[in-house]
Amino acid sequence: MPAGRAFAVLPEKCIVHRHILPKLESIRKQALESGVISCSFRRNPMTEKQDSTPKKKSMISMVGRPNVGKSSLFNALLRKKQAIVMDFEGVTRDRRFATATVEALNDRKVKVCDTGGWMPESWRRGREDQEMLHNIEIQILKAFEESAVIVLVMDIRLGPTSLDEDIVRYIRKLNMPFVIAANKADKFNETYQMHEFYRLGAEDVIPVSAEHRQGIEEFWHRIEKYLPDEEEVIPELPTYRIAIVGRPNVGKSSFLNLMAGEERSVASALAGTTTDSVDIELERCGVKFRLVDTAGIRRHAKRKDDVEDLSVMYAKRNLDDADLAFLMVDTKEGITSQDSRIAKMVEESGCACIVLANKWDLAPQDIKSASADATRKFRESLEKDWPFLEFAPLVAISAERGKVYGATPGQDAIDPEGPWRLPDRIEDLWNFALDMLEARNKEVPADELKKVVEEAFDVGPNWVDQLGDFRRIHQVGTRPPQFLIHVRNANDIPEALRRYLKRVIRERYGYRGNPIRWVFKHNGER
Incomplete structure (x- = not known):
């Protein structure tokens, strides 16, 4: 073979199994030994998709200064308590994702992201936890990359604070749609200074009460326009x-x-x-x-x-x-x-x-x-x-x-x-x-389980008397693998027999890495 370069063309969606990789490496070495200067495997450019239109994002992200109720609103949107909520700041530090099934939108599934309390650089400078707050900001900005709309949570009773306004200025530089969720509107018959929020330039201001779960249905109706027209279909995988x-x-x-x-x-x-x-x-x-x-x-x-x-x-x-x-x-x-x-x-x-x-x-x-x-x-x-x-x-x-x-x-x-x-x-x-x-999903037939127990008698002959007449051996669970056996006296089963049965079952049926449960019950006991 003359000296030069060689490459193999693989289809775009070709999945190379891990066991094939050594074979490919062997081919590459043979080519190099034959005088080829370099050898590599490339994707076939003829199969590349020409349509590079980005998919419309479908996630909403909850952001805001510390302790305005982001996690409470996150739980309210999901209709379950999934995030820890306390009356002081700094509880949430990482991005937290969940999928809400929205009854108000015909049970549409919407991905929601909860984030930590946001403090821009000028606010965290000099604080003992400024490194932590910087890391939280990095997580928030990453959430924006996946978001269709930013939901900026504020306290409707306090109105926009100077920290809220600094966060708004940061968001507006990103040229992303954002709405304000004016939280803690616990009394809907009370007059709030809504114009204070509208002057910040948000596309919408939605009063809600996360604690009492009021205004949630209206929230979803006003968020819907930012979501893709068609719900993303996610393939079902184990x-x-x-x-x-x-x-x-x-x-x-x-x-x-x-x-x-x-x-x-x-x-x-x-x-x-x-x-x-x-x-x-x-x-x-x-x-x-x-x-x-x-x-x-x-x-x-x-x-x-x-x-x-x-x-x-x-x-x-x-x-x-x-x-x-x-x-x-x-x-x-x-x-x-x-x-x-x-x-x-x-x-x-x-x-x-x-x-x-x-x-x-x-x-x-x-x-x-x-x-x-x-x-x-x-x-x-x-x-x-x-x-x-x-x-x-x-x-x-x-x-x-x-x-x-x-x-x-x-x-x-x-x-x-x-x-x-x-x-x-x-x-x-x-x-x-x-x-x-x-x-761990394997199921062992009852007749094979019986053979395992019978073989135990050859290993420990004295176990026969202690085990007695055993009946109805069968598997009753897979997570973890669990087996039930009825014996004459469950209290007399020696620990050595229990260990032996666990080890044999694990070795024979490939349950390695999984705990094995053997349950012994008295004959006649359910």
Whole structure:
């Protein structure tokens, strides 16, 4: 082959499966060895779409200064309590998305975004929390990029403040449509100074009472003209909920941003930065993932205020609703008793679990290593403290660097049940998690379950007398996988038999990464 350049043409919508990539790389190397200077794979330009007309945006974003009721209005539009609401500023810090089903618009679905309290640069200068306020502003400006209209929330009782007016001046520079939601109009028979709001140049001023949910229907009718003529049709895909849990400042928000590929959650070295759960929908591996960054879970004695109590309650609720948990620990500081409490909460929730040993690059020298041996030793130490979480794989990472450590191809550093390919890149965590999530949906026929129990007698002959005459073995749940067996005396089942049945079921039917529940009941008991 003469020296030169070569490329392969791929269709525009060609999806290359991960297992094909090594083959493509092999082809490229063969071409280079044959004298080709460079070799690459390109999209076929003949299949590019010529119509580059941007889609009309369909989201509305709630913005405004701190403590004017943005989150209260967000909850009122959704007709449910989804955001934490308190009587002081600084509770909401990240963008929060949800889809409202609008009865006033024939059950049309509209995406709504709640944002943190906005303070332009001149207002936050010199404050202790100015870095936090700057990060909140970045989140607000990103929300604008996706918005059809900006809803600027103000307090109708106070009228426009100087901070409100500065925010209006900023918005008007963006040349975007905005309306004012004059909140806290609790008494509709009272006269308000509406002209004070109209002089700000908004396209509309809509009085509402988020607390009493008054004026909400009128709000939607007046917002409708900013929405696309046709509701966006979103294809139905399987959706899995993944909760990122851990104590404060272990790197949960940094990890969410890494997985999302953008600064989606405000991350800071200050513990307690995330106060409310932040969730984002991502399409990966042909399915939808709803990734939820929860507030750090502290011991009750160390919580500072009611906001933190509510944050922890919401974090537990998100964990209970999750299909899988990324349990994050800080290897720089080491495992604490609070890590153990959170790990127990994960096991009790029944979701699948991946333990992420974050800040591996900053861990003490006796732990830190890029080898599989180091992660294996760390896993073994965890097993002593967390025997109830023995099913969960461990992946050593650095969310700040975007790296995975200790994953040797073909070798499993953490799973005691045999070889299991660990992800060697952060982006491989999606497929790794999906394999675990799909596995938990398997159902095992009753006759196969009976064989598993009968085989146990060959392993432990003395179990026969303790188990007695067993009947009606069947699977009663998949999330988590749960199996029911009726025995002579449920109180006499040895712990070794319980562990054996869990291990065999997990190995044989691919339930790795998932807790297994075996429920023993007395014969005749329902």
